[in-house]
Amino acid sequence: MDLVITNVSKQYKGNIWGLREFSLSIGPGVVGLLGPNGAGKSTLMRILATIARPTGGTVTWDGTDIARAPDGLRSVLGYLPQDFGVYPNLTPLEFLEYLAAAKGLDAPTARKRIDELLQLVNLFEARHQRLGGFSGGMRQRVGIAQALLNDPRLLIVDEPTAGLDPEERVRFRNLLSDLSGERIVILSTHIVSDVEAVATDIAIIVRGRLVRHAAPEDLLRAVQGQVWEWLIPSSEVPAARTRFRVSATIRKNDGVLVRVLAASAPGPAASPVEPSLEDAYLQAVAAPGDAES
Numbered sequence: 001m002d003l004v005i006t007n008v009s010k011q012y013k014g015n016i017w018g019l020r021e022f023s024l025s026i027g028p029g030v031v032g033l034l035g036p037n038g039a040g041k042s043t044l045m046r047i048l049a050t051i052a053r054p055t056g057g058t059v060t061w062d063g064t065d066i067a068r069a070p071d072g073l074r075s076v077l078g079y080l081p082q083d084f085g086v087y088p089n090l091t092p093l094e095f096l097e098y099l100a101a102a103k104g105l106d107a108p109t110a111r112k113r114i115d116e117l118l119q120l121v122n123l124f125e126a127r128h129q130r131l132g133g134f135s136g137g138m139r140q141r142v143g144i145a146q147a148l149l150n151d152p153r154l155l156i157v158d159e160p161t162a163g164l165d166p167e168e169r170v171r172f173r174n175l176l177s178d179l180s181g182e183r184i185v186i187l188s189t190h191i192v193s194d195v196e197a198v199a200t201d202i203a204i205i206v207r208g209r210l211v212r213h214a215a216p217e218d219l220l221r222a223v224q225g226q227v228w229e230w231l232i233p234s235s236e237v238p239a240a241r242t243r244f245r246v247s248a249t250i251r252k253n254d255g256v257l258v259r260v261l262a263a264s265a266p267g268p269a270a271s272p273v274e275p276s277l278e279d280a281y282l283q284a285v286a287a288p289g290d291a292e293s
C-alpha cells in the first residue's frame with residue numbers, strides 16, 4: 001500500500017500555481033499536511049482524490065498511475081473535501097444511505113456500516129433529524145462518516161476540524177488514532193495541535209512546494225537549541241515582533257514572556273527552552289532569511 005507523488009504541479013488560470021514540483025512518498029500511517037492558507041493543501045488533496053488533474057507530474061497508487069487508471073484508487077478512497085456540503089432536507093441516515101448506494105455498497109452491508117459509523121461519530125441519537133438544523137461540527141461529523149463508508153485504505157480529510165469545538169476536536173483526534181493502522185490517512189490543517197498527537201509523519205507545504213517531510217520527533221530535533229524565552233514589559237512587544245521571529249507571547253503578572261526562534265541567544269536575558277511542534281512548523285514556514293537574528 002503506497003502512494004507516490006512525483007513532481008506534481010498544478011497551474012490554475014491566470015498563471016497561478018497551486019502546486020510546484022511536489023514530491024512525496026506515503027505509506028501506512030497518518031500524515032499531517034500542514035501549511036498556511038493558500039499553500040496548496042486542497043489542490044494536492046483534490047488531485048489525490050482524482051477530482052482534479054495535475055498540470056505535470058504523476059501520482060501512483062500501488063504502482064498504478066491514478067490519472068490513467070483512477071478506478072483502483074477510487075474504490076478504496078474516502079474523501080472529506082474542505083467545502084463539504086449536505087442536503088438540508090435529508091437526515092444523516094438518509095444521506096449516508098444515499099451515498100452508500102452511490103458508492104455501490106449493497107443495502108444490508110450499508111445498513112450495518114451506517115449504524116456503526118453513526119455511533120462512531122456520535123450522531124446515532126440524531127440520525128432521524130434533518131441535516132439543515134445541524135451545527136457546523138455535527139455536519140463535519142456527517143462528513144467524516146461518509147468518508148469512512150467503504151472502510152477506505154486511503155482516507156483524505158481536508159481541514160476536518162474546522163468548525164469543531166474543543167471537545168469535538170479531541171473526539172476527532174481520538175477517532176483518527178483509532179482509525180490508523182493498515183491504511184493511509186492524510187489530514188490537512190493549519191492547526192499544529194490537530195496533528196501533533198496522531199501524525200506519524202508531518203509534511204509542510206508552503207507556496208505549493210514541500211518544505212519538510214519528517215517524523216514529528218525529527219522536526220523537533222531540528223529546532224532544538226533555537227527556541228528562547230524571556231520576560232519583557234508589554235510595551236516592548238511590538239518592537240520584539242519586528243526584531244525577532246516570535247512564536248508566542250504569554251502574558252504574566254510582571255510582563256510578557258516572549259518565545260522567539262533564533263539560531264543563537266537573541267539577548268542576555270533569553271534562556272533556551274524545549275521546542276514545540278508549533279515552533280518547528282513556524283520555523284519551516286518562515287521565509288528563508290527573514291527576521292533571522
Ligand SMILES: Nc1ncnc2c1ncn2[C@@H]1O[C@H](COP(=O)(O)OP(=O)(O)OP(=O)(O)O)[C@@H](O)[C@H]1O
Pocket residue numbers: 012013016017018035036037038039040041042043044082190
Ligand atoms: N480553482 C482555482 N482557480 C484558481 N486558483 C485557485 C483555484 N483553487 C486554488 N487556487 C489557488 O491555488 C493556491 C492554492 O490553493 P489551495 O486551496 O490548494 O490552498 P490551501 O492550502 O488548501 O489553502 P486553505 O488553507 O485556505 O484551504 C492559492 O493561491 C489559491 O488561490
Ligand SMILES: [Mg+2]
Pocket residue numbers: 041042043082158159
Ligand atoms: Mg484548503
